[in-house]
Amino acid sequence: MNFFLKQKNKNKGSVMxxxxxxxxxxxACVLSAMAVTQKSISVSRQALHTSQVxxxxxAGAENTRIARDNAWSNVVSLNxxxxxxxxxxxxxASSVNRNATTGxxxxxxxxxxxxLITVTVSWNEGGQSVSKILSFYISDIFS
Amino acid sequence: MIxxxxxxxxxxxxxxxxxxxxxxxVLSIVLIDVMIIMTKSFKETRIQGELIQGSTILxxxxxxxxxADDFSYGSNILTVNTKDISNNSKTVTFxxxxxxxxxxxxxxxxxxxxxxxxxxxxxxxxxxITTIKGKAANLSLSIRSNNDSTNRIENFYNTVVLRGDYQN
Numbered sequence: 192m193n194f195f196l197k198q199k200n201k202n203k204g205s206v207m208x209x210x211x212x213x214x215x216x217x218x219a220c221v222l223s224a225m226a227v228t229q230k231s232i233s234v235s236r237q238a239l240h241t242s243q244v245x246x247x248x249x250a251g252a253e254n255t256r257i258a259r260d261n262a263w264s265n266v267v268s269l270n271x272x273x274x275x276x277x278x279x280x281x282x283x284a285s286s287v288n289r290n291a292t293t294g295x296x297x298x299x300x301x302x303x304x305x306x307l308i309t310v311t312v313s314w315n316e317g318g319q320s321v322s323k324i325l326s327f328y329i330s331d332i333f334s
Numbered sequence: 335m336i337x338x339x340x341x342x343x344x345x346x347x348x349x350x351x352x353x354x355x356x357x358x359x360v361l362s363i364v365l366i367d368v369m370i371i372m373t374k375s376f377k378e379t380r381i382q383g384e385l386i387q388g389s390t391i392l393x394x395x396x397x398x399x400x401x402a403d404d405f406s407y408g409s410n411i412l413t414v415n416t417k418d419i420s421n422n423s424k425t426v427t428f429x430x431x432x433x434x435x436x437x438x439x440x441x442x443x444x445x446x447x448x449x450x451x452x453x454x455x456x457x458x459x460x461x462x463i464t465t466i467k468g469k470a471a472n473l474s475l476s477i478r479s480n481n482d483s484t485n486r487i488e489n490f491y492n493t494v495v496l497r498g499d500y501q502n
Contacts, residue, residue, distance in 0.1 A: 210354070214361055225368045228375040235382035242389040243490055249396075250493040253470065257495060260465035276489060333467055 233317050240277075241323070244312045247275060248325040251282050251310035255329060263331040266306055278314045285309065287328060296328065304331040381479045381486075384452045388477045388490045391435060391448045391455070396494050398426050399471055403498035407460040407471075416498065430458040453477050456487055468499040 258265035269284035284306040290299035308329055313322035395412070399405060402416040403423075410430040418424045418441055427438040433454030434447045449455055457476035462469065475490045 207350070210357070214357060218361065218364060221365060221368050225371055228372045232375045232378050232382075235379045239382045239385050239488065242386050243488070246389065246392060246490055246492045250472075250491055253493040253495050257463060257465050257470050257493070260467035260470075260495070262466070275491060 237316050237321070240314060240316060240321075244278060244314070244323050247278055247280055247312045248310050248323060251280055251312070252308070252325060252327060255282060255284075255308050255310075259329055259331070260333065263304075263334050266308075266329060266331075267303075269306075269308070278312050281311045281313075283309050283311075305329070377481065381482045384450075384479045384481065385477060385486075385488045387450060387453055388475055388488060391477070392473060392475050392490045392492055394437070394448055395428055395435075395473060395475075396492050398428075399473075399494045400497055402496050404469065405460075405462070405471060405496065407462060410458065412460050428458075430455065432456065449477070452481065453479055457489075463493075465495075468496055470495045 255266060255269065258269065266284055269282055272279065272281040274280075287296055287302050287305040287307050288299050289296055289302035289305065296302075296305070306329055308327055310325040311322055313320055315321075398414050398416065402414045404415040406413045412428040412430075414426045414428070416424060416426060425440045427440075428448075429436045429438070433449075433456065435449055435455050435458060436447055437445045439445055455475065455477050457474065459474045461472040461474075463472060464470075471494050473492045473494065476487050477490070478485055478487045
């Protein structure tokens with residue numbers, strides 16, 4: 192009888208500790224699940240913004256083609272920046288060097304009929320600045 | 335002897351029970367709070383996923399316009415003159431009837447709505463641009479999710495130069 196009672200009393204303290212440990216583990220699990228869901232919100236919002244930015248980059252490239260179709264001189268000095276909602280789009284033209292014999296871009300002399308266009312869209316995503324860049328070459332094919 | 339021991343234990347269990355009940359209460363408050371937040375974020379993620387459909391709608395219209403020879407726009411109807419696979423002329427018509435954008439192909443017939451039932455198109459504007467060498471169009475699309483009680487509107491913009499028009 193005494194033996195059993197002793198056992199019972201001895202167990203009492205450890206049951207308390209066990210419950211505390213178990214509840215701490217459960218709380219940690221639940222809180223981490225919450226952190227994951229909150230991260231999922233910011234990720235899905237970023238995905239939406241990225242899909243909008245894909246179009247803004249494309250539109251920047253097409254705007255450059257419109258400028259080219261009107262007059263090549265529009266493209267030569269292109270350096271614009273505009274605000275579209277939360278997004279900032281900059282379009283910059285820079286000169287391109289071309290090898291006189293092989294026609295390869297990279298080295299050689301400046302080719303006045305080709306420009307490197309860099310379209311950059313940047314926006315604020317949860318306090319952090321994010322940007323996407325689209326670069327392409329455009330040629331003066333109409334003059 | 336048994337009676338004595340039972341009495342000794344009963345005092346302990348009262349404090350213990352109070353402790354356990356308070357622990358249980360705190361834990362359940364945390365749990366309910368977390369469940370509410372999780373439900374909200376699930377809804378939010380779903381809304382964002384639906385809003386991304388705007389890019390599919392705009393992409394479909396942009397692709398049709400990009401290879402077109404000509405287009406006209408008036409009273410919420412965009413008519414695109416393009417070519418089919420065997421180079422015969424055909425027209426594709428996009429009609430914006432709030433809250434849907436309908437696509438009708440002169441060969442394939444009525445293809446239905448570009449948007450799903452979950453999202454409403456609240457604005458669709460096409461601004462024609464004429465250049466020295468051809469034609470272009472500025473597209474703007476505004477959509478919102480039907481599951482969103484705050485009625486947020488997301489805008490998608492694109493500009494398309496008509497490749498078919500260069501041949502003229």
